[in-house]
Amino acid sequence: MSKSVLVLGGDGYCGWPIALSLSEAGHDVTIIDNLSRRRIDDALGYRPLLPIASPGERCGIWKSVSDRTIGFHHIDIAQDYDRLRAVLADLQPSAIVHLAAQRSAPYSVSSPSARRYTVTNNLGVTHALLVALVDLGLDSHLIHLGSIGVLGYTTAGLELPEGKVAATIHGADGRCAEMNILYPGKPVSIYHMSKAMDQVLFEQYARDEGVRITDLNQGIVWGSSTMTTERHPELRTRLDVDSIYGTVVNRFLVQAATGQNISVYGTGGQTRGFIHLRDVIRCVELVLNSEARGSERFRLINQITETLSIRELAQKVGALTGAPIEYRENPRQEPEENEFHVAHMTLQDLGLRPTLFADQLAQEAETMRRACTASMAV
Template identity: 50%
Template sequence: MDTTVLILGGDGFCGWPTALHLSRHGYHVVIIDNFSRRKIDVDLGLESLTPILPMEARLAAWRRASGNTIDFIMMDIAREYDRLLEVVRTMRPQAVVHFAEQRAAPYSMRDSACKRYTVNNNLNATHNVLCAIVESGLDVHLVHLGSMGVYGYATTQMPIPEGYLPVSIQAPDGSRVEREIMYPPAPGSVYHMTKTQDALFFYFYNKNDGIRITDLHQGIV
């Protein structure tokens, strides 16, 4: 198999195991990361409960263990759009797996700097990926890791409608118009707010540009 998959945020808690899994199954995996997660830990004076080796050591260990090579590109996709577009055009990936967002709800509420970083990073990263796929002209499947937190914490103990809700709207002439709307979000943090905006980005770019998108709203990993 010679199919390329870009894993954005592939140095992270979910991104690295995903990279290994796809590499093990024969995909040409390219990780793109700016080590934001590592930098945040340094800023907070924290260390992981389990040792996290440098990316070069990780890649070398995987090459020894599996015989497969995972490529790595150091890039901030929220800031370096032209580089991202060039990578998409050159690599021609079948899919892009998007983990490249600030992932901690508590961190997103810590102070104004963390709030602004979360919004700037998450929304620009997601929108840049969508723009790059459209501008490349390629048929790329985007897979994104969302969050059940977009539905609000109060709804987690009850059935959550998937997709869209049917609504009846009264038109100016008094008639009733049937529509479908996205399930009303109720984010409980700035982090979850960015995930609700992601969903609107995906809805628009799927409708307007036909991009294939899978948005996975999971609980705690």
């Protein structure tokens, strides 16, 4: 069934292909973005691997190849409540996919102003949205792209849960109470902390205001394209390969494709959860079609498909490409080695067929090699 869907942060790496796929599936899609990622690139002197078209150009090209319209509003959601409210009042969306955040962990701890910006912006966006939904009395399904890093990367000695956890709280008076609580994770950066704080907001607004929310604890995304972005060169999504915004798989593949060493921070024993960009899109579609209902106002789902240490990942890329691995001093504050066992079957139960490294890494290495060649010609 066709829906009106608002994509917040739809100019970004995941947001743009999500917007395209939802539009292709027949939904009426509108993007809100303040283009802050493009401005941060300018400030840091970084560029995506290949240039990306402006939002207006991209939407125009999409119209020409698909005959479908994607709307675009340039709004800072954290700062301009009135314009956000006006768009929501006008569209009355059945679903909102919320990706609008400063999403780099290294950036979030890079300076006092980056710390303040990450928290003010990320919580400002989430709270403005929740306030507007309540203000307008809208029953839109809010689908938020959160981070699996909210659970923390310390070795917990157990499979980390999906959803809330049953806990026995021991009171000071000796009595106990059984409660269902958010997992008390240890976010590893200010960025991850902002995602943990989002969950506190979600819990409150779902419980007290009845907002329907699905929060996707997403792993590190890899991959450069999707079926829809491949329909025209100018529909490509941004591909960050720098050390601040480049996610680790994409960065390793580009290092290998450009004759550099694969740079592993520390021992490479950091174990993380991963998901391919195409699966991100599939997950959003699956969640869109399986709304939180009844008493289940706030769903928490772990959106990863496999876990791997950075060392294992580097070895896989090295074996595929022949690039040497170089171990460097770790500039990040994180445990050098950790286990990471995370429950993540909900999306597969809903119908996700995971894209695994074993299936897709070789093809991705080739795509990245071609993108690097094209990038040198730009």
